[in-house]
Amino acid sequence: MLLIALLAVPLAGATLLLRAGGRAATVVHGLTALATVGLALAVAVTVVRQTTLLALGGFLRADALSAWMVGLIGLVAGLAAVEAPHYAHGAARRFYPFFHLFVFTMLVAVTTDDLGFMWVAVEGTTLASVFLVNFERTRASLEASYKYVLICSVGIAVAFLGTVLIYFADVTRFGDAEHALRWTTLQHLAPGLPPRIVELAFVFLLVGYGTKAGLAPMHTWLPDAHSEAPAPVSAMMSGILLAIGVYAILRFKPIVDAAAGPAVARRLLLWLGLASMAVAAAFLWNPRNYKRMLAYSSVEHLGLVSVGVAFGGPWGVAGAVLHIANHALAKSVLFLLSGRIRTAYASMEIEAVQGLLARLPVSGPLFFAAMLALLGLPPFGLFVSEVMIIGAGFSGGHVAAAVTALVLLVIAFAGLLRALQRMLHGEAAGRGTERRWAAVPMVAALILLLLSGLAWPPGLAGALAAITGVIAP
Amino acid sequence: MRDLSNFLAFLGLVTTLLMVWRQSRPARVRLLAVQSLLLAAQAVAIAAFTARYGLLLVAVALVVVKAWWIPRALARMGQGAPPRPLEPGRSAGTRLLVAGVLVVGAYALMLPVSASSALPTRGGIPLAFAMALVGLYACVTGRDVVGQILGFLMFENGIFALGLLAAYGLPGLVEAGVFLDVLVVVLVAEGLVMQIRHEHATLDVDLLRELRG
Numbered sequence: 001m002l003l004i005a006l007l008a009v010p011l012a013g014a015t016l017l018l019r020a021g022g023r024a025a026t027v028v029h030g031l032t033a034l035a036t037v038g039l040a041l042a043v044a045v046t047v048v049r050q051t052t053l054l055a056l057g058g059f060l061r062a063d064a065l066s067a068w069m070v071g072l073i074g075l076v077a078g079l080a081a082v083e084a085p086h087y088a089h090g091a092a093r094r095f096y097p098f099f100h101l102f103v104f105t106m107l108v109a110v111t112t113d114d115l116g117f118m119w120v121a122v123e124g125t126t127l128a129s130v131f132l133v134n135f136e137r138t139r140a141s142l143e144a145s146y147k148y149v150l151i152c153s154v155g156i157a158v159a160f161l162g163t164v165l166i167y168f169a170d171v172t173r174f175g176d177a178e179h180a181l182r183w184t185t186l187q188h189l190a191p192g193l194p195p196r197i198v199e200l201a202f203v204f205l206l207v208g209y210g211t212k213a214g215l216a217p218m219h220t221w222l223p224d225a226h227s228e229a230p231a232p233v234s235a236m237m238s239g240i241l242l243a244i245g246v247y248a249i250l251r252f253k254p255i256v257d258a259a260a261g262p263a264v265a266r267r268l269l270l271w272l273g274l275a276s277m278a279v280a281a282a283f284l285w286n287p288r289n290y291k292r293m294l295a296y297s298s299v300e301h302l303g304l305v306s307v308g309v310a311f312g313g314p315w316g317v318a319g320a321v322l323h324i325a326n327h328a329l330a331k332s333v334l335f336l337l338s339g340r341i342r343t344a345y346a347s348m349e350i351e352a353v354q355g356l357l358a359r360l361p362v363s364g365p366l367f368f369a370a371m372l373a374l375l376g377l378p379p380f381g382l383f384v385s386e387v388m389i390i391g392a393g394f395s396g397g398h399v400a401a402a403v404t405a406l407v408l409l410v411i412a413f414a415g416l417l418r419a420l421q422r423m424l425h426g427e428a429a430g431r432g433t434e435r436r437w438a439a440v441p442m443v444a445a446l447i448l449l450l451l452s453g454l455a456w457p458p459g460l461a462g463a464l465a466a467i468t469g470v471i472a473p
Numbered sequence: 474m475r476d477l478s479n480f481l482a483f484l485g486l487v488t489t490l491l492m493v494w495r496q497s498r499p500a501r502v503r504l505l506a507v508q509s510l511l512l513a514a515q516a517v518a519i520a521a522f523t524a525r526y527g528l529l530l531v532a533v534a535l536v537v538v539k540a541w542w543i544p545r546a547l548a549r550m551g552q553g554a555p556p557r558p559l560e561p562g563r564s565a566g567t568r569l570l571v572a573g574v575l576v577v578g579a580y581a582l583m584l585p586v587s588a589s590s591a592l593p594t595r596g597g598i599p600l601a602f603a604m605a606l607v608g609l610y611a612c613v614t615g616r617d618v619v620g621q622i623l624g625f626l627m628f629e630n631g632i633f634a635l636g637l638l639a640a641y642g643l644p645g646l647v648e649a650g651v652f653l654d655v656l657v658v659v660l661v662a663e664g665l666v667m668q669i670r671h672e673h674a675t676l677d678v679d680l681l682r683e684l685r686g
Contacts, residue, residue, distance in 0.1 A: 167636070200586075
């Protein structure tokens with residue numbers, strides 16, 4: 001029931017918003033977002049405290065991993081929804097319906113048990129968000145949205161090829177066509193699936209969903225789409241859409257591990273992860289545009305998540321899952337603030353931004369704090385998850401890979417720090433005034449990051465252990 | 474059954490290779506329609522021989538969406554633009570050679586798959602996979618928007634054929650999702666192409682090079 005309500009609310013909101021305009025649209029948008037956040041957190045808490053949720057005869061299913069993603073989608077969508085009215089202004093009908101449809105498709109992707117339908121939902125996320133990327137209808141946003149829809153559709157079609165092969169392997173061996181793509185079924189049958197076909201399928205799945213996750217070398221759509229989309233959309237794309245690509249890969253990993261042995265997925269994830277970190281570090285050494293800088297930093301962090309999953313063990317997987325959440329919170333706050341910075345300075349160039357702390361007395365300090373979090377400095381959560389991942393590499397005997405990851409992290413760190421310094425220093429063109437209350441949700445997100453860095457709230461360790469049990473049983 | 478399905482799969486690959494060879498855009502769009510009709514015929518053949526009448530619905534959807542509506546949309550997108558590229562690109566010979574290599578690679582990759590299938594349609598599996606690979610190649614190297622979308626649709630057709638030949642199609646819900654997906658991608662692409670033509674007065678993707686670094 002809870003799961004059905006969770007999906008029904010954003011879908012109903014999107015439908016209503018197709019017709020609403022003006023103030024009514026803002027009110028419906030706010031109520032829909034509020035209900036979505038509430039239901040998402042309710043699902044997350046219920047699953048962590050009690051048990052797996054099922055609906056529609058098991059077609060919808062939320063275990064610990066799904067609940068983690070649902071909670072994250074709720075938090076980031078809530079953050080983005082607060083900022084959205086500044087952008088939807090004047091064109092609410094082209095913004096709000098797609099915003100909530102986007103949230104809906106992401107929620108479906110992480111709550112369905114059917115891996116075929118998950119594929120449909122993941123492709124749905126691209127189709128729902130492409131209009132949002134092109135919201136400003138400039139030449140650059142047009143180019144970005146075309147690249148986005150083409151590269152992601154092709155990528156996701158590659159993942160479909162992988163899904164077809166898994167289905168083929170299952171049906172040929174066991175014959176039950178109705179439930180052949182159900183994750184719960186596949187997990188039981190995985191040890192009996194033909195290893196070579198599953199291995200081949202995983203290569204396609206990794207390339208396909210890796211495209212959505214922004215892993216190099218399939219990341220080329222990401223910096224364009226993230227920098228051209230309006231800030232609330234960039235926040236959702238970078239914070240959670242990329243994580244959904246990783247989620248899809250994580251769903252297939254236990255099946256592949258059981259059918260073909262754990263070495264296959266481990267090797268591929270490690271190489272893709274390190275490649276992504278290297279590509280990102282090369283760009284981050286000297287970035288010029290701060291939204292593209294944040295976008296490339298996402299490539300880096302998703303690469304690190306992939307490396308963490310590859311390292312495996314309780315620390316690697318838990319660290320990677322925690323890192324997904326930490327990155328989602330920090331990066332969505334940063335993208336939302338980048339929207340405010342862009343409005344204040346009328347530019348996305350780092351050169352143009354001077355004296356940020358004085359010019360934006362609320363957003364400036366918040367940007368500074370969130371950047372420190374993103375850099376992986378204590379006491380923020382990203383420090384903890386990065387230590388967990390790198391530590392898992394050393395303790396698991398992947399010393400060379402762990403050292404490489406560490407070096408790449410340091411390079412990106414130096415570049416980001418330098419860019420931050422350039423934005424903070426210099427004379428401000430004037431003192432701005434900002435309303436304080438509008439920053440409350442972002443401060444809340446930063447407090448969550450402090451909690452995951454300093455004192456884990458009760459239940460977090462248990463939730464991470466449960467998720468590790470799902471991904472690496 | 475086996476001979477018919479193999480023959481249809483073979484014809485499908487031939488249309489794919491012809492699409493790589495031909496330069497004229499209207500001709501390639503027509504070939505896509507033919508390829509989709511062949512796919513529909515394949516579905517009808519399987520439905521008739523195995524009494525899986527759900528596949529007839531799939532065949533109808535294929536004819537309506539992929540053989541009729543999408544080619545029309547592609548023709549609208551290309552309207553007014555010169556039917557073939559003005560500057561010579563890579564020669565048809567080179568592209569066909571690459572496609573040939575991909576076909577051989579497809580056979581090698583699909584060996585374990587067709588070996589573990591007991592269906593009478595298994596002979597076509599490598600052909601379908603080759604269709605998909607060649608489509609992907611055409612998409613990645615496409616020189617204008619319509620060319621890239623044509624490549625994407627060939628790729629999609631190849632995967633669809635693979636599902637059909639290897640497992641008699643996928644569950645209905647997924648199949649429906651795939652159709653919706655193709656439909657919306659073409660719709661979105663059409664909207665964007667109209668906007669691109671409005672802005673740039675061309676279909677050439679080389680102009681889409683503003684965002685760098």
